[in-house]
Amino acid sequence: MEKDMERDNIICDLEEQLKKVITRNDVAQIKALYLGKDGIVTKLSSKMKEIPNEEKKEFGKFLNEIKNEVVEKIEKINKEIEERELNEKLAGDSIDITLPGRKIKRGSLHPMTRIEEQFEDLFVSMGYTVYDGPEIESDENCFQKLNIPKGHPARDAQDTFYLKDEFENFLLRSQTSTAQARAMEENKEKGPIRIVCPGKVYRRDEDATHSHQFMQIEGLVIDENISMADLKGTLELFCKHILGEKTEVRFRPSFFPFTEPSVEVDVTCFKCGGKGCSLCKQTGWIEVLGAGMVHPNVLEMGGYDSKKYQAFAFGTGMDRFAMFKYAIPDIRTIYANDLRFLEEFDRKDVE
Amino acid sequence: MLLSRKFVSDYIDLDKDLTIERIANDMTSVGNEYADCGKLIKASNLVVGEVVECVDIPDTHLHSCKVNVGEKVLDIVCGAPNVRTGLKVIVALVGAKLPGGEIKETVIRGYKSCGMLCSMAELGLDNKFLETRDKEGIHEFPSDVEVGSDPIKVLGLDDEIIDFELTSNRGDLLSVLGMAYELGAIYKKDVKDIDLSYKEIKDDIKKEFKLDIKTDNCSLFLAKKVKNVKIKESPDFIKERLIASGIRPINNVVDISNFVMLETGQPIHFYDANRLGDTLVVRQATNDEKLTTLDNIERTLSVDDIVIANKTDAVGLAGVMGGLSTEVENDTKDILIETAIFDSTSIRKTSKKILRSEASNRFEKGLDPKRTYMAINRCCNLLEKYADGEVLSGIVEYSNIKIEDKKIILPFDKINKVLGIEIDKKTIIDILKSLKFEVKDMDSQLEVIVPSRRLDISIPEDLIEEVGRIYGMDKIKGKFPKLDVVVGKYNKTKRAIKHKLCDMGLNETVSYTLISNSDVHKFTNDEFESIMLNDPMSEDRNTLRYSLLPSLVDIYKFNKSHGINDVSIFEVGKGFYKEKDNYKEDLKLGILLSGIYLEDIPSVKSDFYTLKGIIEELLDYLGYVNRYSFVVDKNIPKEFHPNQSATIILQGKPIGIMGKIHPSVSKDDIYLAEINLDKLLCNIGSRMIYKDIPKYPSINKDVAFVVKKEITSEEIKKEIKKSCGKLLNNIKIFDIYEGDKLNSDEKSIAFTLEFLDLTKTLTEEEVMTIFNKMIDDVSKKLNCKVRDK
Structure with missing residues (x-):
């Protein structure tokens, strides 16, 4: 009983004193007062030697209890102060989180690059190789080997830039179909070919829908059993992939000197979905590609046996797809390089 | 190419309930695209009326008229100078839609007006078709025209047109006949024969006229002569068809040449035979040769152009336009008709340089020699009928061209192999026959005789296209090509x-x-x-x-x-x-x-x-x-x-x-x-391969050198590397100083050097030895000193 009272007194006193502390230094002083060399608890434990042996065990237990309780109380208050001080410090660290984030500059890829890559990715996934032909071409590759001899009226549709002193000899390619002639020429085994050739082409023509420089992509597949149906399936897949799953594809007979039969390929208008609007001139359809079965003359001129091989080819203006996909009204915008325009293409395309 | 429905209906029966839009779309689906189609005159709600009263409105040029339109008499204010009582006129009723807008009931200067009296221009007829009297006021009908009838019908302008944008291979479609064959294939109809009959008088052209072809660029040249023609206005059906086709009627003779060109696709030229003389020479022009064409413009020619000449001068630019000096005029009596085929490439070059015309457009695309003969006979037929001409017997003829229908062997299985679908033999034969090709079934293949008018067809693939386009290219079901798996590549x-x-x-x-x-x-x-x-x-x-x-x-x-x-x-x-x-x-x-x-x-x-x-x-x-x-x-x-x-x-x-x-x-x-x-x-990038991650710690040392400004950091780096050797793992610049504390021609560059030995832990002593030696080396080499040391 006497011991219990003694302990209670000590703890009560301690608690009283701890209530008044402000700093950790105050706590340290109290700690010394109890647990220091001449501290209250220390003094108490020095009484041990006066305790009879049979009570020593019990006294030791009593001492431990009191010591633990004192340490615990002091530590607790220490922790509280520490926490308070930290909070005070953090309060001083506050920042204006509404200030703008540090910009890691974000660039942009040109819409034509974006379209080109989408086309390439699709065709590469179907086993096509991207073929990169020169932009300066011979009249032979651009026209003659595509069944457009000199004087052919089809040349009128493509008012060509010939190089100086090279009339009807060397030119800036007016169509990526030149890749057909080149790819066949370069394939020495005269075996199957599966290529797409995207690139710049040039024609003497300029208005809101025509630029003297624009981009086309040509596709060519040569194999033994290639048919118009294969062409249609391929172009359906292509148009749906680029313009959306709901896109329908229509074949219309047409004429190109290097394909026979030839078709023009219409897709359902992406603006109105086929109902008819100003963009599709109320027809619901928009012409996007020219295509057909490669003319036997073209195969033969490329060194291929037209009795053994059949081939399809298709070509389209990539600018048109870019204009459709990104709703660009004037082709000249594409080549003006106004930064306000370019910066609109600064993020990932939506899948 | 403007196609008139009335014109083509002269050669093929088109069902009345086929709308012009339907025809245009059906033509598009077989490969003949159109830009526009519809009524020739788009104005609606018109009626023939008679002016029964015409009173001047004071202080204006206007007249207040009472116009009988059959069912009732309307008050209409009209400003035309030629409006008068008794005149039969075109009345646009309230609600009529004209190119200029919709007609509404209105009050003008206090006078009620319930309609409009129209000029031809107000109906939307192009100015070039207007006769002088129609340019000056409202249209005047003859007095026998019935009040209340449809004025468009009375005018013969109740036609519909399709404006085609044809592909360059289909020159045969630059003719109403060609269009008729195409429509015949679509609607399974026959094409009527064209009337080529006429009488010949005894006189023989060959006795009067000589032809001399002096160029390789003319493969066929025909001439016939018609005497004593009477120049007058063309019959209505010719004028109407010309207007619907976009060509201005001039007189019966000139109109016939245009009419036959539209019918057959063969350009035709009529010379005033008496102005021409007795000789025609076809030759290349000489450089700087001058020729005044029909449009009264003097053209400067070159040796690349083909001309038609008489004994002395060029009288026509072959394939492009005739010359002014031998033009058919109102006093012309005798006519020399020329139909010919000139080299299409040559004409293309000339017309590109000088002038594009209806004629050159057709020459450029190529012509069917059978039509050249047909056209000259058709001209004789019409000149006899509508210009009272007398056709001389005989024909002056130069021919260096094979005239034959082509025979093509078409392996049956190839058709479906190319198209990728299954069309049965009967359908294929029916399609080819609908195009008026002759087809012989020879089991595994077809023998097809293609008429000479189809210049675009020469190989089996061309016939496959014909089958495909008439069958419907769009009926082909898409499938995926069966191809070997290969890896696609890109840059x-x-x-x-x-x-x-x-x-x-x-x-x-x-x-x-x-x-x-x-x-x-x-x-x-x-x-x-x-x-x-x-x-x-x-x-x-x-x-x-x-x-x-x-x-x-x-x-x-x-x-x-x-x-x-x-x-x-x-x-x-x-x-x-x-x-x-x-x-x-x-x-x-x-x-x-x-x-x-x-x-x-x-x-x-x-x-x-x-x-x-x-x-x-x-x-x-x-x-x-x-x-x-x-x-x-x-x-x-x-x-x-x-x-x-x-x-x-x-x-x-x-x-x-x-x-x-x-x-x-x-x-x-x-x-x-x-x-x-x-x-x-062309330099291959270094391979990305694993390098050991260092097991031992590195030691960093900093040093700053004060050097002359012209010494580059690269030079110092190079010396540091050279002195330190292999153990120097990395070197970085962390400060550059120029300013008060240094001489004006000096700068200080501070480096952090990282030393590392991959095989053991480096000691401070080892590093300091290297480091100090480096300082000595660099200082001596670059004549510089270490900063703050």
Whole structure:
């Protein structure tokens, strides 16, 4: 009983004193007062030697209890102060989180690059190789080997830039179909070919829908059993992939000197979905590609046996797809390089 | 090509309930696209009326009229000078839609007006078709026209037209007959024969007339003579069909030549035989030869043009337009008819140079010789009928052309193999027969006789196209080609370069290859022959660019003019030049930086080191770490700042150039770089392979050297590396100082050197030995001192 009272007194006193502390230094002083060399608890434990042996065990237990309780109380208050001080410090660290984030500059890829890559990715996934032909071409590759001899009226549709002193000899390619002639020429085994050739082409023509420089992509597949149906399936897949799953594809007979039969390929208008609007001139359809079965003359001129091989080819203006996909009204915008325009293409395309 | 429904209906029966839109769409689906279709006269709600009272409205040119339109009498105010009582007129009723707008009931100067009295122009008829009297006022009907009837019908303009945009291979469709065959194939109808009958008088043309063909560019030439024609107005059906086809009626004789051209597709020329003389020569023109054509314009010809001449002068530009001197005029009595075939390429060249005409358009596409004969006989037929002409017997004829229908063997299985569908034999034969081809079934193949009018058909594939387009190309069901699995390839590096630069905050541009010749040698000191165009659109775009930098600087200027000063752009494109008669094109990368690069607070502007950092980052990314350097080049192009520019060297070879723009080119702080990607990418990037991660700690030592300003950091680095040897693992610059504490010609560069031994833990002593020796070496070598020591 006497011991219990003694302990209670000590703890009560301690608690009283701890209530008044402000700093950790105050706590340290109290700690010394109890647990220091001449501290209250220390003094108490020095009484041990006066305790009879049979009570020593019990006294030791009593001492431990009191010591633990004192340490615990002091530590607790220490922790509280520490926490308070930290909070005070953090309060001083506050920042204006509404200030703008540090910009890691974000660039942009040109819409034509974006379209080109989408086309390439699709065709590469179907086993096509991207073929990169020169932009300066011979009249032979651009026209003659595509069944457009000199004087052919089809040349009128493509008012060509010939190089100086090279009339009807060397030119800036007016169509990526030149890749057909080149790819066949370069394939020495005269075996199957599966290529797409995207690139710049040039024609003497300029208005809101025509630029003297624009981009086309040509596709060519040569194999033994290639048919118009294969062409249609391929172009359906292509148009749906680029313009959306709901896109329908229509074949219309047409004429190109290097394909026979030839078709023009219409897709359902992406603006109105086929109902008819100003963009599709109320027809619901928009012409996007020219295509057909490669003319036997073209195969033969490329060194291929037209009795053994059949081939399809298709070509389209990539600018048109870019204009459709990104709703660009004037082709000249594409080549003006106004930064306000370019910066609109600064993020990932939506899948 | 404008097709009149009435005209084509002369040769084929088209069901009345087939709308013109339907016909146009059906033609499109077999490959004949149209631009427009509809009624020839689009005005509606019109009626023939009679003016029963006409009172002048005081102080105006207007008249208040009472007009009987059959059911009732309307009050109509009319301003035409020729309106008068008793006149039969075209009345647009209230609600009528005219090209000028809708007619509404209105009050003019206090007079009620319930309609409009119309001129021909107000109906939408092109000015070129108007007769003089129709230009001056409202149209006047003859008095026998019935009140209340449809004026469009009375005028014979109740026609419908389709404006076709034909493909260049279908010259045969530049004729109403050709159109009739095409429609016949679609609607399974027969085409009626054309009336070619006429009587011949005894006189023989051959006795009166000589022909001399002196050029290879004329393969067929026919001439017939018709005497004593009477020039007058054409019968209505001819005028109507010409107007619907877009051709202005002139007189019966001239109209017949145009009418027959429209019917058959064969251009025709009528000469006043008496003005012409007794000889026709077909020859190449001489250089600078002059000829005044029908349109009264003097043309200067060259040896490439074909002319028709009499004994003395050229009287016509073959295939393009006749000459003024032998024109059919009101007093013409005798006519020489010419139908011919000239070389299409030659005509194309001439017409491109001089003038495109209805005739040249047809010659260029090629003509069927059978039609050449048909047309001349048709002219005789019509001249006899409608101009009271007497046709001389005989024909003056030159022919150097094979006239035959083509026989093509079409393997049956090939049709479906090419089209990729299954069409049965009967359907195929029916389609070919509907085109009026003769077909013989020879089991596994078909023998097809193609009429000579179809110049576009010569091989089996052409026939397959015919089958496909009449069957319906769109009926082909798409499938996927059965092909071997192969790996598709593309240029990943080109793509990586673009993406990396985009990731570093640059905007990609695509600019024009064609630039001004005055810019082509700018921003480069390379010696090359530039490539110009034969026939440029403008001086600004007459040369193929060699460097991308002139384009990028233009883009900068363009954006600056729009108030955009912060420009960080790049472009990947080709540069062109001529080398030893060969045309070359190199893939290049151009970069331009100016203004704010990082939108931080404060913002960070681009400088030389921003650009250099971007290039280093790109080259490192591509695998060229430690293989390139930037060197001072005294021979920097004059458009660059002489002391803030460098040549970029990879593996000892220059691959590009970079630096600040010369202030004489632009006062703005513009930084430019160009790298020849072909030269860069012929070096293979270093392999990405695992290196041991160091097991032992490294020791860092800092040192700052005070050197003369002209000494580069690279030179100091080089000396440090040389002295330290292998244990120097890394070296970084962490401070540069120029200022008060140093002499004005000095700078201090501080380095952190990282020492590392992969095989053991380095001791401080070992490092200090190397470090101190390095300080001695560098100090001596570069004649510099260590700062703060």
